[in-house]
Amino acid sequence: xxxxxxxxxxxxxxxxxxxxxxxxxxxxxxxxxxxxxxxxxxxxxxxxxxxxxxxxxxxxxxxxxxxxxxxxxxxxxxxxxxxxxxxxxxxxxxxxxxxxxxxxxxxxxxxxx
Amino acid sequence: xxxxxxxxxxxxxxxxxxxxxxxxxxxxxxxxxxxxxxxxxxxxxxxxxxxxxxxxxxxxxxxxxxxxxxxxxxxxxxxxxxxxxxxxxxxxxxxxxxxxxxxxxxxxxxxxxx
Numbered sequence: 638x639x640x641x642x643x644x645x646x647x648x649x650x651x652x653x654x655x656x657x658x659x660x661x662x663x664x665x666x667x668x669x670x671x672x673x674x675x676x677x678x679x680x681x682x683x684x685x686x687x688x689x690x691x692x693x694x695x696x697x698x699x700x701x702x703x704x705x706x707x708x709x710x711x712x713x714x715x716x717x718x719x720x721x722x723x724x725x726x727x728x729x730x731x732x733x734x735x736x737x738x739x740x741x742x743x744x745x746x747x748x749x750x
Numbered sequence: 751x752x753x754x755x756x757x758x759x760x761x762x763x764x765x766x767x768x769x770x771x772x773x774x775x776x777x778x779x780x781x782x783x784x785x786x787x788x789x790x791x792x793x794x795x796x797x798x799x800x801x802x803x804x805x806x807x808x809x810x811x812x813x814x815x816x817x818x819x820x821x822x823x824x825x826x827x828x829x830x831x832x833x834x835x836x837x838x839x840x841x842x843x844x845x846x847x848x849x850x851x852x853x854x855x856x857x858x859x860x861x862x863x864x
Contacts, residue, residue, distance in 0.1 A: 671852070680754075680840050680855030681793070728851070738853055740792035 641725045646745040649719075655712040657744050659725030662706040667729050670701060672710045673740070674721040681724070681740070684710065715748045722746075753777045754856035756841050762862045763831050771826045771859050773841030782824040783842040783853065784808075784816060786835075793840065799824055831863045 642660040649655040661670065671686040685692055685699045687708075692699045698711040712719055724743040754775045763769050773782065780801050785793040795808030797816040805816060813835065817825045828835055841856040 678838060678858065678860070680842075680858050681853075683852050683854060686852065738793065742792070 641727055641741055643723070643725055643741065643744045645742065646747065648747050648749060649712075649715045651716055651748050651750055652714055655710075655715040655719065655746055655748070657710040657712075657723050657725075657746065658707065659710070660707045661725070661727045664705050664727050668727045669729070670699065670705075670708050671726040671728065671738075672697070672699065673724045673726065673738070674719075675724070675740075675743075676718075676721040681738075684723075715746075717748050717750070720746060720748045754841060754843055754854055756839075756856040756859050758859060759857065760860045762864065764864050765830075765832055767831050769828050769831055769861075771828075771839055771841075771861070773824045773826070773856055775822050775841075775843045775854075775856075777843055777845075777854060778821075779843040779845050779854075780821065781844045782818065783844075784814075784824070784826045785840045785842065786810065787838040787840065787858075796826065796839075828861075828863075831861075833863045836861060836863045 669686050669688050672684040673681045674684055675681045685694055685697050687699045687701055689701055689705055701708045722743040722745050724740045726738055757772045783798040784796040786796055787793050794810045796810055796814050797808050798806050799818045802818050802821055815827045839859045842853040844851050844853045
């Protein structure tokens with residue numbers, strides 16, 4: 638799986654948009670970008686994934702650059718409950734074999750009043 | 751109700767004891783996984799199963815065993831617990847195949863081995 642690089646921490650004011658960057662410069666053509674988050678000691682939660690087009694769901698938006706070497710997860714109106722560690726993961730969509738998710742160190746997002 | 755449930759949520763045991771952690775899912779997924787997470791670290795895959803008759807070792811399977819009793823149930827056993835197996839344990843499921851590999855996690859079991 639391609640390696641990803643994320644800033645270790647970010648702050649965001651409640652109600653503002655949180656923009657979390659991820660660098661994946663070695664991504665290959667069949668690899669998707671997945672985002673998960675983990676609220677303290679809870680199970681990781683799937684947020685969104687995409688291949689090359691921008692994606693939006695009820696939780697967030699995913700913006701992938703045209704060269705696919707980086708992406709940004711956008712939480713449009715961050716709340717205190719969005720405080721968590723956010724993981725950017727790059728992997729093929731259907732591996733057919735071991736589907737281990739490689740969670741790196743992620744970005745610790747702190748949403749403040 | 752939660753789609754992926756784990757029991758117990760917390761467990762304290764002694765070195766040498768055999769314990770079982772259970773996972774159930776109502777998502778109808780074929781694939782199930784067991785991970786462990788140590789404080790401040792990422793998740794490590796212990797075992798995974800792509801269907802009822804399929805069991806595969808992950809990266810840290812030594813000292814663990816699993817049983818896939820049904821599509822919806824996947825149990826993890828520690829044959830003889832040791833203190834360095836103290837960790838958070840997560841079960842996950844995914845649809846697999848053309849349905850994709852998004853994994854859905856349970857709430858976790860916090861295990862302390864004394």
